[in-house]
Amino acid sequence: MPFGNLNRDRNGYIILPNSKLEDPITELAPLKVKDLPVINTIDPEKLYQLVTIMVNSANNCAGLIFNTFEDLEQSTLDKLRYKFLVPIFPIRPFHKFCPPSSSSLIAHHETCISWLDRQEPGSVIYVSFGSIAAIEQPEYEEIAWGLRNSGRPFLWVIRPSSVDGVDGLNPGLEERGCIVKWAPQVEVLSHPSVGAFWTHCGWNSTLESISEGVPMICMPCFTDQKVNSRFVCDVWRVGVELESSNGLERGKIQRAIRRLFDEKDGEEIRDRMLHLKEKASLCLKQGGSTFQSIGGLSDHILSLESLTFSARESTV
Structure with missing residues:
Protein backbone atom coordinates (compact mmCIF):
# COMPACT_ATOMS: atom_id res chain seq x y z
CA MET A 1 0.00 0.00 0.00
CA HIS A 95 -33.48 -6.78 23.61
CA LYS A 96 -37.02 -7.92 22.72
CA PHE A 97 -36.58 -10.97 24.97
CA CYS A 98 -36.58 -8.91 28.17
CA PRO A 99 -38.21 -5.69 29.45
CA PRO A 100 -36.23 -2.43 29.28
CA SER A 101 -33.82 -1.85 32.15
CA SER A 102 -34.68 0.91 34.58
CA SER A 103 -31.05 2.01 34.65
CA SER A 104 -29.61 4.61 32.29
CA LEU A 105 -26.78 7.08 31.97
CA ILE A 106 -29.36 9.67 32.99
CA ALA A 107 -32.65 9.16 34.79
CA HIS A 108 -35.49 8.57 32.33
CA HIS A 109 -38.05 11.30 31.89
CA GLU A 110 -41.30 9.36 32.09
CA THR A 111 -43.23 12.59 31.56
CA CYS A 112 -42.46 12.29 27.85
CA ILE A 113 -44.61 9.14 27.65
CA SER A 114 -47.66 10.95 29.00
CA TRP A 115 -46.95 13.70 26.45
CA LEU A 116 -46.78 11.10 23.65
CA ASP A 117 -50.13 9.70 24.82
CA ARG A 118 -51.74 13.03 23.87
CA GLN A 119 -50.38 13.10 20.30
CA GLU A 120 -51.92 11.78 17.08
CA PRO A 121 -50.81 8.32 15.87
CA GLY A 122 -47.66 8.41 13.74
CA SER A 123 -47.28 12.19 14.05
CA VAL A 124 -44.26 12.69 16.33
CA ILE A 125 -40.59 13.07 15.36
CA TYR A 126 -38.37 11.52 18.02
CA VAL A 127 -34.96 13.27 18.06
CA SER A 128 -32.04 11.71 19.92
CA PHE A 129 -28.34 11.60 19.11
CA GLY A 130 -27.22 9.06 21.71
CA SER A 131 -25.06 9.35 24.80
CA ILE A 132 -21.79 10.60 23.26
CA ALA A 133 -22.33 12.90 20.28
CA ALA A 134 -22.25 16.64 21.04
CA ILE A 135 -24.10 19.41 19.19
CA GLU A 136 -22.55 22.78 18.44
CA GLN A 137 -24.73 25.78 19.25
CA PRO A 138 -25.22 26.81 15.57
CA GLU A 139 -26.34 23.24 14.80
CA TYR A 140 -28.73 23.31 17.74
CA GLU A 141 -30.30 26.50 16.42
CA GLU A 142 -30.80 25.00 12.94
CA ILE A 143 -32.31 21.83 14.43
CA ALA A 144 -34.64 23.92 16.59
CA TRP A 145 -35.78 26.07 13.66
CA GLY A 146 -36.10 23.06 11.35
CA LEU A 147 -38.32 21.25 13.85
CA ARG A 148 -40.34 24.35 14.58
CA ASN A 149 -40.89 25.19 10.92
CA SER A 150 -41.86 21.62 10.06
CA GLY A 151 -45.14 22.03 11.93
CA ARG A 152 -44.75 18.52 13.37
CA PRO A 153 -44.85 17.64 17.08
CA PHE A 154 -41.50 16.40 18.31
CA LEU A 155 -39.86 14.75 21.30
CA TRP A 156 -36.26 15.97 21.55
CA VAL A 157 -33.67 14.52 23.91
CA ILE A 158 -30.99 17.06 24.85
CA ARG A 159 -28.44 15.72 27.29
CA PRO A 160 -27.09 18.10 29.95
CA SER A 161 -23.89 19.81 28.78
CA SER A 162 -24.28 18.41 25.25
CA VAL A 163 -25.16 21.89 23.92
CA ASP A 164 -23.94 25.29 25.08
CA GLY A 165 -26.46 28.06 25.51
CA VAL A 166 -29.68 26.08 25.19
CA ASP A 167 -31.55 28.12 27.77
CA GLY A 168 -33.39 31.05 26.25
CA LEU A 169 -33.00 29.94 22.65
CA ASN A 170 -36.09 29.68 20.47
CA PRO A 171 -38.70 30.89 22.94
CA GLY A 172 -41.93 28.99 22.45
CA LEU A 173 -40.15 25.93 21.04
CA GLU A 174 -41.58 23.65 23.72
CA GLU A 175 -45.10 24.71 22.75
CA ARG A 176 -44.63 22.63 19.59
CA GLY A 177 -42.84 19.73 21.23
CA CYS A 178 -41.44 18.10 24.34
CA ILE A 179 -37.78 18.58 25.32
CA VAL A 180 -36.26 16.22 27.90
CA LYS A 181 -32.80 15.33 29.19
CA TRP A 182 -33.26 11.62 28.48
CA ALA A 183 -35.99 9.21 27.46
CA PRO A 184 -36.70 5.45 27.61
CA GLN A 185 -35.85 4.91 23.95
CA VAL A 186 -37.37 1.48 23.31
CA GLU A 187 -40.60 2.55 25.00
CA VAL A 188 -40.63 5.76 22.95
CA LEU A 189 -40.00 3.98 19.65
CA SER A 190 -42.75 1.47 20.37
CA HIS A 191 -45.27 4.24 21.12
CA PRO A 192 -48.00 4.52 18.43
CA SER A 193 -47.67 8.31 18.18
CA VAL A 194 -44.03 8.17 17.01
CA GLY A 195 -43.73 8.39 13.22
CA ALA A 196 -40.00 9.04 12.68
CA PHE A 197 -36.69 8.74 14.50
CA TRP A 198 -34.05 11.42 13.84
CA THR A 199 -30.92 9.53 14.85
CA HIS A 200 -27.13 9.48 14.75
CA CYS A 201 -27.42 5.88 13.47
CA GLY A 202 -25.60 4.12 16.27
CA TRP A 203 -26.09 0.41 15.69
CA ASN A 204 -28.22 -0.26 18.77
CA SER A 205 -30.48 2.68 17.94
CA THR A 206 -30.74 1.47 14.34
CA LEU A 207 -31.78 -2.04 15.39
CA GLU A 208 -34.26 -0.69 17.94
CA SER A 209 -35.86 1.52 15.30
CA ILE A 210 -36.12 -1.40 12.86
CA SER A 211 -37.57 -3.66 15.56
CA GLU A 212 -40.33 -1.12 16.27
CA GLY A 213 -40.93 -0.25 12.60
CA VAL A 214 -40.04 3.45 12.86
CA PRO A 215 -38.52 5.10 9.72
CA MET A 216 -35.33 7.07 10.29
CA ILE A 217 -33.90 10.48 9.50
CA CYS A 218 -30.17 9.72 9.46
CA MET A 219 -27.53 12.18 10.64
CA PRO A 220 -24.40 10.09 11.40
CA CYS A 221 -21.44 11.58 13.25
CA PHE A 222 -18.52 9.13 13.54
CA THR A 223 -17.25 5.53 13.90
CA ASP A 224 -19.70 3.02 12.34
CA GLN A 225 -22.59 5.48 12.11
CA LYS A 226 -21.95 6.54 8.51
CA VAL A 227 -21.81 2.93 7.38
CA ASN A 228 -25.07 2.20 9.21
CA SER A 229 -26.70 5.25 7.63
CA ARG A 230 -25.70 4.13 4.14
CA PHE A 231 -27.36 0.76 4.68
CA VAL A 232 -30.48 2.32 6.20
CA CYS A 233 -30.93 4.75 3.30
CA ASP A 234 -29.54 2.90 0.27
CA VAL A 235 -29.78 -0.85 0.99
CA TRP A 236 -32.82 -1.39 3.20
CA ARG A 237 -34.29 1.98 2.10
CA VAL A 238 -36.09 2.60 5.39
CA GLY A 239 -34.80 6.11 6.06
CA VAL A 240 -33.71 9.41 4.55
CA GLU A 241 -30.22 10.88 4.73
CA LEU A 242 -29.76 14.33 6.21
CA GLU A 243 -26.49 15.56 4.74
CA SER A 244 -24.63 17.59 7.36
CA SER A 245 -21.00 17.52 6.18
CA ASN A 246 -21.25 21.18 5.09
CA GLY A 247 -23.28 22.19 8.11
CA LEU A 248 -26.89 21.72 9.09
CA GLU A 249 -29.50 23.95 7.48
CA ARG A 250 -33.09 24.32 8.62
CA GLY A 251 -34.26 24.06 5.01
CA LYS A 252 -32.62 20.64 4.61
CA ILE A 253 -34.21 19.53 7.86
CA GLN A 254 -37.67 20.63 6.74
CA ARG A 255 -37.25 18.85 3.38
CA ALA A 256 -36.19 15.60 5.06
CA ILE A 257 -39.19 15.72 7.39
CA ARG A 258 -41.57 16.59 4.57
CA ARG A 259 -40.21 13.75 2.42
CA LEU A 260 -40.79 11.22 5.18
CA PHE A 261 -44.24 12.39 6.26
CA ASP A 262 -45.88 14.00 3.24
CA GLU A 263 -44.47 12.53 0.02
CA LYS A 264 -45.11 9.23 -1.78
CA ASP A 265 -41.48 8.28 -1.22
CA GLY A 266 -42.17 8.47 2.51
CA GLU A 267 -45.11 6.07 2.20
CA GLU A 268 -42.89 3.56 0.42
CA ILE A 269 -40.23 3.94 3.12
CA ARG A 270 -42.85 3.21 5.79
CA ASP A 271 -44.08 0.14 3.93
CA ARG A 272 -40.54 -1.24 3.67
CA MET A 273 -39.90 -0.53 7.36
CA LEU A 274 -43.06 -2.36 8.42
CA HIS A 275 -41.95 -5.33 6.30
CA LEU A 276 -38.54 -5.26 7.99
CA LYS A 277 -40.19 -5.00 11.42
CA GLU A 278 -42.16 -8.16 10.64
CA LYS A 279 -38.94 -9.98 9.74
CA ALA A 280 -37.35 -8.85 13.01
CA SER A 281 -40.38 -10.15 14.90
CA LEU A 282 -40.48 -13.51 13.11
CA CYS A 283 -36.80 -14.25 13.72
CA LEU A 284 -37.45 -14.27 17.49
CA LYS A 285 -40.29 -16.78 17.38
CA GLN A 286 -39.81 -20.52 17.75
CA GLY A 287 -38.14 -21.76 14.58
CA GLY A 288 -36.99 -18.25 13.65
CA SER A 289 -33.37 -17.54 12.72
CA THR A 290 -32.40 -15.73 15.93
CA PHE A 291 -34.29 -18.24 18.10
CA GLN A 292 -32.31 -21.04 16.45
CA SER A 293 -29.05 -19.08 16.58
CA ILE A 294 -29.31 -18.45 20.33
CA GLY A 295 -30.15 -22.12 20.90
CA GLY A 296 -27.21 -23.13 18.72
CA LEU A 297 -24.90 -20.77 20.62
CA SER A 298 -25.99 -22.27 23.95
CA ASP A 299 -25.39 -25.81 22.67
CA HIS A 300 -22.02 -24.77 21.24
CA ILE A 301 -20.86 -23.29 24.56
CA LEU A 302 -21.96 -26.42 26.44
CA SER A 303 -20.09 -28.63 23.96
CA LEU A 304 -16.93 -26.58 24.48
CA GLU A 305 -17.28 -26.91 28.26
CA SER A 306 -17.74 -30.66 27.85
CA LEU A 307 -14.59 -30.92 25.72
CA THR A 308 -12.63 -28.86 28.26
CA PHE A 309 -13.85 -31.05 31.15
CA SER A 310 -12.98 -34.23 29.24
CA ALA A 311 -9.51 -32.90 28.45
CA ARG A 312 -8.90 -32.12 32.14
CA GLU A 313 -10.08 -35.58 33.18
CA SER A 314 -7.70 -37.24 30.73
CA THR A 315 -4.72 -35.43 32.26
CA VAL A 316 -5.58 -36.53 35.82
Whole structure:
Protein backbone atom coordinates (compact mmCIF):
# COMPACT_ATOMS: atom_id res chain seq x y z
CA MET A 1 0.00 0.00 0.00
CA PRO A 2 1.50 3.38 -0.99
CA PHE A 3 0.78 5.07 2.38
CA GLY A 4 3.92 7.17 2.15
CA ASN A 5 2.74 8.96 -1.02
CA LEU A 6 -0.49 10.32 0.51
CA ASN A 7 -0.90 13.94 1.59
CA ARG A 8 -0.76 14.52 5.35
CA ASP A 9 -1.57 17.37 7.71
CA ARG A 10 0.88 18.85 10.23
CA ASN A 11 0.10 16.05 12.69
CA GLY A 12 0.96 13.43 10.09
CA TYR A 13 -2.65 12.35 9.49
CA ILE A 14 -3.62 11.38 5.95
CA ILE A 15 -5.73 13.97 4.08
CA LEU A 16 -8.21 12.83 1.45
CA PRO A 17 -9.24 15.42 -1.15
CA ASN A 18 -12.94 16.37 -1.13
CA SER A 19 -13.20 15.24 -4.75
CA LYS A 20 -12.61 11.65 -3.62
CA LEU A 21 -15.14 11.52 -0.77
CA GLU A 22 -18.10 10.64 -3.03
CA ASP A 23 -16.20 7.88 -4.85
CA PRO A 24 -17.74 4.41 -4.45
CA ILE A 25 -15.69 1.62 -2.86
CA THR A 26 -16.06 -1.28 -5.28
CA GLU A 27 -15.06 -3.93 -2.75
CA LEU A 28 -17.49 -2.59 -0.13
CA ALA A 29 -20.58 -1.63 -2.11
CA PRO A 30 -22.67 0.44 -1.49
CA LEU A 31 -20.21 2.40 0.66
CA LYS A 32 -18.53 5.62 -0.44
CA VAL A 33 -15.15 6.86 0.72
CA LYS A 34 -16.82 9.38 3.05
CA ASP A 35 -18.67 6.55 4.82
CA LEU A 36 -15.56 4.79 6.10
CA PRO A 37 -14.74 5.18 9.81
CA VAL A 38 -11.80 7.53 10.30
CA ILE A 39 -8.94 6.41 12.55
CA ASN A 40 -6.34 9.15 12.88
CA THR A 41 -2.88 7.64 12.98
CA ILE A 42 0.55 8.69 11.79
CA ASP A 43 1.48 5.05 11.22
CA PRO A 44 -1.19 3.41 9.01
CA GLU A 45 1.09 0.42 8.37
CA LYS A 46 0.92 -0.57 12.05
CA LEU A 47 -2.83 -0.09 12.06
CA TYR A 48 -3.12 -2.30 8.99
CA GLN A 49 -1.00 -4.97 10.70
CA LEU A 50 -3.21 -4.81 13.80
CA VAL A 51 -6.41 -5.22 11.79
CA THR A 52 -4.84 -8.11 9.87
CA ILE A 53 -3.98 -9.86 13.14
CA MET A 54 -7.55 -9.37 14.38
CA VAL A 55 -9.03 -10.82 11.19
CA ASN A 56 -6.66 -13.78 11.17
CA SER A 57 -7.35 -14.45 14.85
CA ALA A 58 -11.07 -14.75 14.11
CA ASN A 59 -10.39 -17.99 12.25
CA ASN A 60 -8.76 -19.47 15.35
CA CYS A 61 -11.59 -18.71 17.78
CA ALA A 62 -14.37 -21.06 18.91
CA GLY A 63 -17.11 -18.99 17.27
CA LEU A 64 -18.27 -15.50 16.31
CA ILE A 65 -21.31 -13.71 17.77
CA PHE A 66 -22.80 -10.93 15.62
CA ASN A 67 -25.08 -8.14 16.76
CA THR A 68 -27.57 -8.50 13.90
CA PHE A 69 -30.20 -10.90 12.56
CA GLU A 70 -30.22 -13.18 9.54
CA ASP A 71 -32.90 -11.52 7.40
CA LEU A 72 -31.33 -8.09 7.83
CA GLU A 73 -27.82 -8.95 6.61
CA GLN A 74 -28.06 -12.41 5.11
CA SER A 75 -25.74 -11.81 2.14
CA THR A 76 -23.06 -10.31 4.40
CA LEU A 77 -23.37 -13.16 6.89
CA ASP A 78 -23.06 -15.67 4.03
CA LYS A 79 -19.80 -13.99 2.96
CA LEU A 80 -18.51 -14.09 6.53
CA ARG A 81 -19.34 -17.79 6.81
CA TYR A 82 -17.34 -18.39 3.65
CA LYS A 83 -14.43 -16.30 4.95
CA PHE A 84 -14.33 -17.52 8.56
CA LEU A 85 -14.46 -21.28 9.00
CA VAL A 86 -15.94 -21.09 12.51
CA PRO A 87 -19.57 -21.10 13.71
CA ILE A 88 -21.33 -17.74 13.37
CA PHE A 89 -24.25 -16.75 15.60
CA PRO A 90 -26.36 -13.64 14.78
CA ILE A 91 -28.43 -13.03 17.94
CA ARG A 92 -30.32 -9.74 17.56
CA PRO A 93 -32.76 -8.19 18.33
CA PHE A 94 -32.30 -9.90 21.72
CA HIS A 95 -33.48 -6.78 23.61
CA LYS A 96 -37.02 -7.92 22.72
CA PHE A 97 -36.58 -10.97 24.97
CA CYS A 98 -36.58 -8.91 28.17
CA PRO A 99 -38.21 -5.69 29.45
CA PRO A 100 -36.23 -2.43 29.28
CA SER A 101 -33.82 -1.85 32.15
CA SER A 102 -34.68 0.91 34.58
CA SER A 103 -31.05 2.01 34.65
CA SER A 104 -29.61 4.61 32.29
CA LEU A 105 -26.78 7.08 31.97
CA ILE A 106 -29.36 9.67 32.99
CA ALA A 107 -32.65 9.16 34.79
CA HIS A 108 -35.49 8.57 32.33
CA HIS A 109 -38.05 11.30 31.89
CA GLU A 110 -41.30 9.36 32.09
CA THR A 111 -43.23 12.59 31.56
CA CYS A 112 -42.46 12.29 27.85
CA ILE A 113 -44.61 9.14 27.65
CA SER A 114 -47.66 10.95 29.00
CA TRP A 115 -46.95 13.70 26.45
CA LEU A 116 -46.78 11.10 23.65
CA ASP A 117 -50.13 9.70 24.82
CA ARG A 118 -51.74 13.03 23.87
CA GLN A 119 -50.38 13.10 20.30
CA GLU A 120 -51.92 11.78 17.08
CA PRO A 121 -50.81 8.32 15.87
CA GLY A 122 -47.66 8.41 13.74
CA SER A 123 -47.28 12.19 14.05
CA VAL A 124 -44.26 12.69 16.33
CA ILE A 125 -40.59 13.07 15.36
CA TYR A 126 -38.37 11.52 18.02
CA VAL A 127 -34.96 13.27 18.06
CA SER A 128 -32.04 11.71 19.92
CA PHE A 129 -28.34 11.60 19.11
CA GLY A 130 -27.22 9.06 21.71
CA SER A 131 -25.06 9.35 24.80
CA ILE A 132 -21.79 10.60 23.26
CA ALA A 133 -22.33 12.90 20.28
CA ALA A 134 -22.25 16.64 21.04
CA ILE A 135 -24.10 19.41 19.19
CA GLU A 136 -22.55 22.78 18.44
CA GLN A 137 -24.73 25.78 19.25
CA PRO A 138 -25.22 26.81 15.57
CA GLU A 139 -26.34 23.24 14.80
CA TYR A 140 -28.73 23.31 17.74
CA GLU A 141 -30.30 26.50 16.42
CA GLU A 142 -30.80 25.00 12.94
CA ILE A 143 -32.31 21.83 14.43
CA ALA A 144 -34.64 23.92 16.59
CA TRP A 145 -35.78 26.07 13.66
CA GLY A 146 -36.10 23.06 11.35
CA LEU A 147 -38.32 21.25 13.85
CA ARG A 148 -40.34 24.35 14.58
CA ASN A 149 -40.89 25.19 10.92
CA SER A 150 -41.86 21.62 10.06
CA GLY A 151 -45.14 22.03 11.93
CA ARG A 152 -44.75 18.52 13.37
CA PRO A 153 -44.85 17.64 17.08
CA PHE A 154 -41.50 16.40 18.31
CA LEU A 155 -39.86 14.75 21.30
CA TRP A 156 -36.26 15.97 21.55
CA VAL A 157 -33.67 14.52 23.91
CA ILE A 158 -30.99 17.06 24.85
CA ARG A 159 -28.44 15.72 27.29
CA PRO A 160 -27.09 18.10 29.95
CA SER A 161 -23.89 19.81 28.78
CA SER A 162 -24.28 18.41 25.25
CA VAL A 163 -25.16 21.89 23.92
CA ASP A 164 -23.94 25.29 25.08
CA GLY A 165 -26.46 28.06 25.51
CA VAL A 166 -29.68 26.08 25.19
CA ASP A 167 -31.55 28.12 27.77
CA GLY A 168 -33.39 31.05 26.25
CA LEU A 169 -33.00 29.94 22.65
CA ASN A 170 -36.09 29.68 20.47
CA PRO A 171 -38.70 30.89 22.94
CA GLY A 172 -41.93 28.99 22.45
CA LEU A 173 -40.15 25.93 21.04
CA GLU A 174 -41.58 23.65 23.72
CA GLU A 175 -45.10 24.71 22.75
CA ARG A 176 -44.63 22.63 19.59
CA GLY A 177 -42.84 19.73 21.23
CA CYS A 178 -41.44 18.10 24.34
CA ILE A 179 -37.78 18.58 25.32
CA VAL A 180 -36.26 16.22 27.90
CA LYS A 181 -32.80 15.33 29.19
CA TRP A 182 -33.26 11.62 28.48
CA ALA A 183 -35.99 9.21 27.46
CA PRO A 184 -36.70 5.45 27.61
CA GLN A 185 -35.85 4.91 23.95
CA VAL A 186 -37.37 1.48 23.31
CA GLU A 187 -40.60 2.55 25.00
CA VAL A 188 -40.63 5.76 22.95
CA LEU A 189 -40.00 3.98 19.65
CA SER A 190 -42.75 1.47 20.37
CA HIS A 191 -45.27 4.24 21.12
CA PRO A 192 -48.00 4.52 18.43
CA SER A 193 -47.67 8.31 18.18
CA VAL A 194 -44.03 8.17 17.01
CA GLY A 195 -43.73 8.39 13.22
CA ALA A 196 -40.00 9.04 12.68
CA PHE A 197 -36.69 8.74 14.50
CA TRP A 198 -34.05 11.42 13.84
CA THR A 199 -30.92 9.53 14.85
CA HIS A 200 -27.13 9.48 14.75
CA CYS A 201 -27.42 5.88 13.47
CA GLY A 202 -25.60 4.12 16.27
CA TRP A 203 -26.09 0.41 15.69
CA ASN A 204 -28.22 -0.26 18.77
CA SER A 205 -30.48 2.68 17.94
CA THR A 206 -30.74 1.47 14.34
CA LEU A 207 -31.78 -2.04 15.39
CA GLU A 208 -34.26 -0.69 17.94
CA SER A 209 -35.86 1.52 15.30
CA ILE A 210 -36.12 -1.40 12.86
CA SER A 211 -37.57 -3.66 15.56
CA GLU A 212 -40.33 -1.12 16.27
CA GLY A 213 -40.93 -0.25 12.60
CA VAL A 214 -40.04 3.45 12.86
CA PRO A 215 -38.52 5.10 9.72
CA MET A 216 -35.33 7.07 10.29
CA ILE A 217 -33.90 10.48 9.50
CA CYS A 218 -30.17 9.72 9.46
CA MET A 219 -27.53 12.18 10.64
CA PRO A 220 -24.40 10.09 11.40
CA CYS A 221 -21.44 11.58 13.25
CA PHE A 222 -18.52 9.13 13.54
CA THR A 223 -17.25 5.53 13.90
CA ASP A 224 -19.70 3.02 12.34
CA GLN A 225 -22.59 5.48 12.11
CA LYS A 226 -21.95 6.54 8.51
CA VAL A 227 -21.81 2.93 7.38
CA ASN A 228 -25.07 2.20 9.21
CA SER A 229 -26.70 5.25 7.63
CA ARG A 230 -25.70 4.13 4.14
CA PHE A 231 -27.36 0.76 4.68
CA VAL A 232 -30.48 2.32 6.20
CA CYS A 233 -30.93 4.75 3.30
CA ASP A 234 -29.54 2.90 0.27
CA VAL A 235 -29.78 -0.85 0.99
CA TRP A 236 -32.82 -1.39 3.20
CA ARG A 237 -34.29 1.98 2.10
CA VAL A 238 -36.09 2.60 5.39
CA GLY A 239 -34.80 6.11 6.06
CA VAL A 240 -33.71 9.41 4.55
CA GLU A 241 -30.22 10.88 4.73
CA LEU A 242 -29.76 14.33 6.21
CA GLU A 243 -26.49 15.56 4.74
CA SER A 244 -24.63 17.59 7.36
CA SER A 245 -21.00 17.52 6.18
CA ASN A 246 -21.25 21.18 5.09
CA GLY A 247 -23.28 22.19 8.11
CA LEU A 248 -26.89 21.72 9.09
CA GLU A 249 -29.50 23.95 7.48
CA ARG A 250 -33.09 24.32 8.62
CA GLY A 251 -34.26 24.06 5.01
CA LYS A 252 -32.62 20.64 4.61
CA ILE A 253 -34.21 19.53 7.86
CA GLN A 254 -37.67 20.63 6.74
CA ARG A 255 -37.25 18.85 3.38
CA ALA A 256 -36.19 15.60 5.06
CA ILE A 257 -39.19 15.72 7.39
CA ARG A 258 -41.57 16.59 4.57
CA ARG A 259 -40.21 13.75 2.42
CA LEU A 260 -40.79 11.22 5.18
CA PHE A 261 -44.24 12.39 6.26
CA ASP A 262 -45.88 14.00 3.24
CA GLU A 263 -44.47 12.53 0.02
CA LYS A 264 -45.11 9.23 -1.78
CA ASP A 265 -41.48 8.28 -1.22
CA GLY A 266 -42.17 8.47 2.51
CA GLU A 267 -45.11 6.07 2.20
CA GLU A 268 -42.89 3.56 0.42
CA ILE A 269 -40.23 3.94 3.12
CA ARG A 270 -42.85 3.21 5.79
CA ASP A 271 -44.08 0.14 3.93
CA ARG A 272 -40.54 -1.24 3.67
CA MET A 273 -39.90 -0.53 7.36
CA LEU A 274 -43.06 -2.36 8.42
CA HIS A 275 -41.95 -5.33 6.30
CA LEU A 276 -38.54 -5.26 7.99
CA LYS A 277 -40.19 -5.00 11.42
CA GLU A 278 -42.16 -8.16 10.64
CA LYS A 279 -38.94 -9.98 9.74
CA ALA A 280 -37.35 -8.85 13.01
CA SER A 281 -40.38 -10.15 14.90
CA LEU A 282 -40.48 -13.51 13.11
CA CYS A 283 -36.80 -14.25 13.72
CA LEU A 284 -37.45 -14.27 17.49
CA LYS A 285 -40.29 -16.78 17.38
CA GLN A 286 -39.81 -20.52 17.75
CA GLY A 287 -38.14 -21.76 14.58
CA GLY A 288 -36.99 -18.25 13.65
CA SER A 289 -33.37 -17.54 12.72
CA THR A 290 -32.40 -15.73 15.93
CA PHE A 291 -34.29 -18.24 18.10
CA GLN A 292 -32.31 -21.04 16.45
CA SER A 293 -29.05 -19.08 16.58
CA ILE A 294 -29.31 -18.45 20.33
CA GLY A 295 -30.15 -22.12 20.90
CA GLY A 296 -27.21 -23.13 18.72
CA LEU A 297 -24.90 -20.77 20.62
CA SER A 298 -25.99 -22.27 23.95
CA ASP A 299 -25.39 -25.81 22.67
CA HIS A 300 -22.02 -24.77 21.24
CA ILE A 301 -20.86 -23.29 24.56
CA LEU A 302 -21.96 -26.42 26.44
CA SER A 303 -20.09 -28.63 23.96
CA LEU A 304 -16.93 -26.58 24.48
CA GLU A 305 -17.28 -26.91 28.26
CA SER A 306 -17.74 -30.66 27.85
CA LEU A 307 -14.59 -30.92 25.72
CA THR A 308 -12.63 -28.86 28.26
CA PHE A 309 -13.85 -31.05 31.15
CA SER A 310 -12.98 -34.23 29.24
CA ALA A 311 -9.51 -32.90 28.45
CA ARG A 312 -8.90 -32.12 32.14
CA GLU A 313 -10.08 -35.58 33.18
CA SER A 314 -7.70 -37.24 30.73
CA THR A 315 -4.72 -35.43 32.26
CA VAL A 316 -5.58 -36.53 35.82
